[in-house]
Amino acid sequence: MNGLNNVHPLVIKFGGTSVGGGAQFANAAGIVAGAAADRPVAVVVSAMSGTTDTLLGYADATDDGASRTRVGATREGSLAELHRALAERHLAAAREAVSPEILPGVERRVLELLRELVEAIGAPDANGPAARRARIAVFGERLSAAILAGAISSQGAPAAVVSGDPIATDGDFAEAEVDASGTRERCSRYVAPLLGDGRVAVVPGFVGRSPEGLPTTLGRGGSDLSATVVGRGIGASEVWIMSDVDGVLDADPRLVPNAALLPELSYREAGDFAELGAKVLHPRTMEPASEVGMEVLVRNTFNPDCPGTRVTDAEGRGRPLRRAAPQPLGRAAVRDGPPPGGLGRDLHRVAGRAGPSPRRGDPAAGRHQPGPRRHRRRGPRLRRLRGEGRGGPARTARGPRLPRRGSRRGGRVKRVEIVQLGLGYVGRAVAQIVIEERKRWLETLGLDLRYRAVADTSGALVGEELLPQAIRLKEDGGKLSELGVEPVEDVLRTEPEEGTTRIVVDLAVHGGTFDLDLLGVQNGSCLVLSNKGPLSGGSEQYESLMDAAGDRLWYEATVGAGMPIVSTLKGLVETGDEVLEIQASPSGTLGFIMSAVEGGRSFSEAVKEAVALHYAEPDPRDDLSGLDVARKAIILARTMGREIEPSEIPYESLVPEGLEAVPLPEFMERLPEADEEFAARMSAVRENHMLRYLARIPAEGPVEVGLTEAAVETPFGPINGPENVFDFRTRRYSDVTLTVTGPGAGPERTASGVIGDMLDIVGKIVRDREGLA
Numbered sequence: 001m002n003g004l005n006n007v008h009p010l011v012i013k014f015g016g017t018s019v020g021g022g023a024q025f026a027n028a029a030g031i032v033a034g035a036a037a038d039r040p041v042a043v044v045v046s047a048m049s050g051t052t053d054t055l056l057g058y059a060d061a062t063d064d065g066a067s068r069t070r071v072g073a074t075r076e077g078s079l080a081e082l083h084r085a086l087a088e089r090h091l092a093a094a095r096e097a098v099s100p101e102i103l104p105g106v107e108r109r110v111l112e113l114l115r116e117l118v119e120a121i122g123a124p125d126a127n128g129p130a131a132r133r134a135r136i137a138v139f140g141e142r143l144s145a146a147i148l149a150g151a152i153s154s155q156g157a158p159a160a161v162v163s164g165d166p167i168a169t170d171g172d173f174a175e176a177e178v179d180a181s182g183t184r185e186r187c188s189r190y191v192a193p194l195l196g197d198g199r200v201a202v203v204p205g206f207v208g209r210s211p212e213g214l215p216t217t218l219g220r221g222g223s224d225l226s227a228t229v230v231g232r233g234i235g236a237s238e239v240w241i242m243s244d245v246d247g248v249l250d251a252d253p254r255l256v257p258n259a260a261l262l263p264e265l266s267y268r269e270a271g272d273f274a275e276l277g278a279k280v281l282h283p284r285t286m287e288p289a290s291e292v293g294m295e296v297l298v299r300n301t302f303n304p305d306c307p308g309t310r311v312t313d314a315e316g317r318g319r320p321l322r323r324a325a326p327q328p329l330g331r332a333a334v335r336d337g338p339p340p341g342g343l344g345r346d347l348h349r350v351a352g353r354a355g356p357s358p359r360r361g362d363p364a365a366g367r368h369q370p371g372p373r374r375h376r377r378r379g380p381r382l383r384r385l386r387g388e389g390r391g392g393p394a395r396t397a398r399g400p401r402l403p404r405r406g407s408r409r410g411g412r413v414k415r416v417e418i419v420q421l422g423l424g425y426v427g428r429a430v431a432q433i434v435i436e437e438r439k440r441w442l443e444t445l446g447l448d449l450r451y452r453a454v455a456d457t458s459g460a461l462v463g464e465e466l467l468p469q470a471i472r473l474k475e476d477g478g479k480l481s482e483l484g485v486e487p488v489e490d491v492l493r494t495e496p497e498e499g500t501t502r503i504v505v506d507l508a509v510h511g512g513t514f515d516l517d518l519l520g521v522q523n524g525s526c527l528v529l530s531n532k533g534p535l536s537g538g539s540e541q542y543e544s545l546m547d548a549a550g551d552r553l554w555y556e557a558t559v560g561a562g563m564p565i566v567s568t569l570k571g572l573v574e575t576g577d578e579v580l581e582i583q584a585s586p587s588g589t590l591g592f593i594m595s596a597v598e599g600g601r602s603f604s605e606a607v608k609e610a611v612a613l614h615y616a617e618p619d620p621r622d623d624l625s626g627l628d629v630a631r632k633a634i635i636l637a638r639t640m641g642r643e644i645e646p647s648e649i650p651y652e653s654l655v656p657e658g659l660e661a662v663p664l665p666e667f668m669e670r671l672p673e674a675d676e677e678f679a680a681r682m683s684a685v686r687e688n689h690m691l692r693y694l695a696r697i698p699a700e701g702p703v704e705v706g707l708t709e710a711a712v713e714t715p716f717g718p719i720n721g722p723e724n725v726f727d728f729r730t731r732r733y734s735d736v737t738l739t740v741t742g743p744g745a746g747p748e749r750t751a752s753g754v755i756g757d758m759l760d761i762v763g764k765i766v767r768d769r770e771g772l773a
């Protein structure tokens with residue numbers, strides 16, 4: 001590749017839609033590698049689509065550096081869930097787009113960034129909430145930049161992420177103003193050396209640096225602007241804005257299916273289209289470009305043959321615009337008077353039919369409406385146009401109108417109360433979903449759902465007035481007794497109000513809830529479990545619970561989190577099929593560790609990573625011991641109709657010998673002692689086989705739990721990361737088995753399984769009772 005002196009560099013910007021997953025990263029990397037063969041290339045990349053919303057949602061839902069979550073404000077719930085969600089998505093994308101030699105470095109960087117994000121969230125809020133928001137939001141772009149650089153290098157064009165943010169800005173953290181000369185200086189420090197070295201420079205878009213060196217953002221959608229700002233800073237001749245549309249169209253294609261491509265626009269026309277809501281461009285993108293005469297091409301990442309829209313300083317070259325007769329509304333929308341040929345009508349089509357894009361504008365509003373920048377002039381007509389746009393289709397979507405409590409039309413309200421045992425990760429996720437969704441359930445299902453009590457090991461907090469505080473308290477590691485508790489047994493002994501069904505929801509992770517569950521069902525409650533303990537103990541105990549509960553027991557979330565495993569199994573049996581054997585890889589933690597070791601990491605590194613990603617329990621021995629898998633195996637075996645004792649299921653432990661009982665820090669420190677032996681075991685695996693931790697549960701004969709060599713062509717071969725696989729061989733599914741695959745871990749997913757059971761109870765039990773009444 002030539003140095004900067006020979007050829008003007010090209011800037012290619014990929015929006016979030018162009019890097020939405022692993023395949024898209026690989027595709028984008030291919031485009032860069034192709035272009036980099038001819039000239040120096042700097043790449044500006046956005047966050048994976050949706051990531052900025054997630055991060056800002058988290059920032060807004062947390063009060064301060066202590067990262068408390070305001071109940072009801074977000075589903076992201078906990079920091080752990082945010083970490084897990086981001087890690088899962090970015091690592092999966094990296095694994096798909098980055099070659100095996102480069103991958104470990106990229107994975108390390110992703111995890112390092114996530115650690116920094118957690119630190120940034122917890123850091124004191126010294127510079128105010130806007131600074132905190134920006135500090136959190138920029139991680140989306142930092143993560144995608146790391147992956148894209150790896151993906152580009154994997155395609156043979158050496159690439160690196162810039163070591164410092166090249167865009168200098170003022171101190172407006174949400175919608176920072178660019179400092180052009182400061183940016184030039186920073187570009188020559190951080191971008192030019194990479195290009196001079198023959199490498200592709202990857203720049204996180206959207207991100208700037210305040211004069212004090214703090215992270216700022218250029219406003220929602222600001223990566224387009226980053227691209228032309230960097231282009232100006234490095235003397236580029238051309239900037240490509242890559243998105244998921246063929247270019248700037250004469251209407252939003254999501255709303256007007258036959259929208260036509262505008263092959264050429266002037267800077268001014270493109271700017272006006274963007275101002276009026278053509279989301280494909282940030283409204284200020286053209287300012288740096290027009291200042292130095294850089295060409296901007298708006299192109300489709302997924303349709304590289306399409307030339308796209310070419311934006312230059314040539315006024316009125318967009319032929320299709322000339323066809324349209326001027327319209328007063330549109331004409332008024334043009335800042336400096338109508339352009340030749342009547343741009344007005346097309347502007348109307350671009351913005352008016354779609355309504356203004358909800359994306360740009362007031363940063364305080366989160367999602368922006370098209371809004372003027374501080375120094376932009378905008379006429380009164382334009383403001384009216386925007387006002388009128390508010391009634392347009394883009395804004396009509398509203399949630400259903402909710403009836404007043406107990407006033408459901410056309411049916412009796414079903415009253416259900418919850419006594420929840422456990423307010424850990426899963427318990428909090430369940431409570432949050434209930435709080436957020438119950439108004440809708442009242443409207444759609446006629447379900448009036450309330451908390452009677454939540455309990456932890458310190459007792460039961462009765463009523464739901466203090467539930468939000470209870471959630472926060474538990475997030476901070478407190479005990480419910482700080483808010484005033486009663487013995488859980490006392491609550492379970494009370495009768496529910498007349499006409500109310502009680503559900504005891506056992507989400508505890510510790511033992512000791514069996515007696516409470518039993519008491520609940522003996523007093524007529526339904527029981528929903530994610531806690532495996534009550535169903536995986538001795539037969540006598542199990543039978544006593546089953547006898548007392550009868551058909552009032554649900555336990556989908558005990559196996560495979562929110563995946564439909566128990567219901568699939570029951571469905572097979574109930575429809576008269578005969579289950580011959582279930583083979584399963586039911587541990588997200590062990591699945592992750594095995595595939596990480598296959599990917600080149602040592603056993604100890606893989607375990608540490610599983611802990612960092614919150615896949616494993618804080619003490620990973622709980623997973624490594626195999627006990628968790630054995631418990632799931634016994635629950636499945638019992639659901640198949642087998643009478644079985646836990647002692648009949650020997651399970652293989654992956655906890656290195658001698659480290660079973662040492663304190664956790666010592667365990668983690670000494671874990672590398674086991675690396676060599678584990679590596680030897682991996683390399684002894686037969687060709688075309690993978691080492692997997694599986695449970696095999698036949699209809700008869702021994703249940704097996706432990707490491708097994710699985711042929712690559714079986715459903716267990718391709719397991720990657722924390723994936724679970726359940727393979728059912730039945731009389732009806734014998735030639736081809738029935739396989740259920742998916743992520744089988746995570747508080748929110750487990751909570752989905754629990755909530756699904758609760759809604760099932762409403763559908764069945766409450767309806768039956770109403771019928772009987």
Ligand SMILES: Nc1ncnc2c1ncn2[C@@H]1O[C@H](COP(=O)(O)OP(=O)(O)O)[C@@H](O)[C@H]1O
Binds near residue numbers: 243247254281
């Ligand atoms: N006039 C228009 N021309 C092209 N795209 C438009 C227009 N108006 C709205 N859009 C929308 O802009 C989207 C692309 O912008 P955006 O979602 O920000 O992409 P990216 O994440 O790639 O930056 C398109 O999918 C399209 O629906």
Ligand SMILES: N[C@@H](CC(=O)OP(=O)(O)O)C(=O)O
Binds near residue numbers: 015047049206224
């Ligand atoms: N990620 C930022 C910046 C951005 O420009 O994104 P995109 O290129 O996907 O519109 C946002 O969502 O606002």
